[in-house]
Amino acid sequence: MALPLLVLIIWSLALVLLVSGALKIGQSADTLRSLDELRVPRMLRRRSLAEALPFAELALGLALLLAPGLFFTAAALATSALFALFFALTLAVVARGESVVCACFGAQSTRPIDSIAVVRNGLLLAGAVTIAVGARQGGVPTMLGFDAGEWTVFFAGATVLLAVAVTLLLVGRSRSLHRLPSTHPGRTSDPWPVPDLEVTDATGRAVELASIARDRPVLLVLLSAECTPCGIVADQLPGWRRQLGDAVEIAVLTSESPESFRDRYPVLDARMFFGYRSLMATAGIAGVPSALLLGTDRMVAAGPAQGLDDVVGLTDAIVSVVPTRDSHTISV
Structure with a gap:
């Protein structure tokens, strides 16, 4: 060579x-x-x-x-x-x-x-x-x-490699910026009814899924204690809470045991609910991390966003349209 x-x-x-x-x-x-x-x-x-x-x-x-x-x-x-x-x-x-x-x-x-x-x-x-x-x-x-000929070959090759690298970077960033959060299979981005399901709260009491957003919209984030993207999302939750203020609450839904989940995320400060498998099956959610925006009108205002990039994209979209703190309906 x-x-x-x-x-x-x-x-x-x-x-x-x-x-x-x-x-x-x-x-x-x-x-x-x-x-x-x-x-x-x-x-x-x-x-x-x-x-x-x-x-x-x-x-x-x-x-x-x-x-x-x-x-x-x-x-x-x-x-x-x-x-x-x-x-x-x-x-x-x-x-x-x-x-x-x-x-x-x-x-x-x-x-x-x-x-x-x-x-x-x-x-x-x-x-x-x-x-x-x-x-x-x-x-x-x-x-x-290097002699003159070798410098010429080197710079020509470096130029080609740089052009390819920049092109791949721009294409990847463009796809990321233009990626819309995933929606329920077969649905448009219009709101759709919150599935008629129950989950368990931190005290072990069964609660209706739609009731989680009774007082204000809730960004419901589905996390596992076993995946790296879930850990990245968990690390970003405090910053998202500050950005959303009182307009939107963030709650976490998992199917892990409370003990294992707290061991994995000991400083996670969010309302916790347990039992996401039925929601995943009903809403066609393929895996975690995922997220849905639950409205006070018992409708899913946006989502489900599936995968790290889509969850971040959905949250950024919500932050960009956060209304006044007294508003309870958000459409993304």
Whole structure:
């Protein structure tokens, strides 16, 4: 392979490691949760490892750029091993059909692992193996020896890669901005009746689902104690409550036991209800996190929003149209 192309691969891998490591700093709790959900061997599910991982990625990224000779080869082999582990873990998640957010880029990772993540990690692994076999020193020392033709090839390749990266980023952001919250299957975005169901409150008493929003609209958030996206939503609830003020209450519905749910979210401060499975079956909700906006008129004003991105989108839409504090009807 032409030397400038090898250097482009080195720079690409180094930037991935540097960005990933930087975004994980201070996010050890999310990283540890991700290690658990990815079913990493138990001996590796340690807070010390979660705290050290971002600095290890930063060190590898810098080594790929700067290290000479055998130090570079060692860094390239370590990078290959790391990406091989990521590839195997994401492939296993997809094979099991689970919904797991890998926290690969810290709090910026909000999309559950899918086949795209597997392909991405496969390409990273292939790139790491390629430079381990074909390169002899870091990207910067190699570039110091480029002639005019090699610089031309390098800059041409870098321009193409940058254009592709920007295009993918813009397309992804455009889809996110234009994604509307999911609605009940077969329905439009018009309000629809709250299902005639009962749930259990924190005291163990059965209450009618529609009665939860008797006094003011309620953003009912469905969460589990077992999914990473649910943890991300739970972390955002206090900020959403401040934004919504007295206009809309936030309540949480789960099918976990109160003890396990409180163990997972010990500082969660919201009205709690239990028994979301019948609601999910009736409303066609495929999984959690999900959310519905319950109106005081016994109608679902918006939703169900399904998945992390849609739940965030629904909440942002509600915040943007929050009425005066004495109003009790919201349409999204």
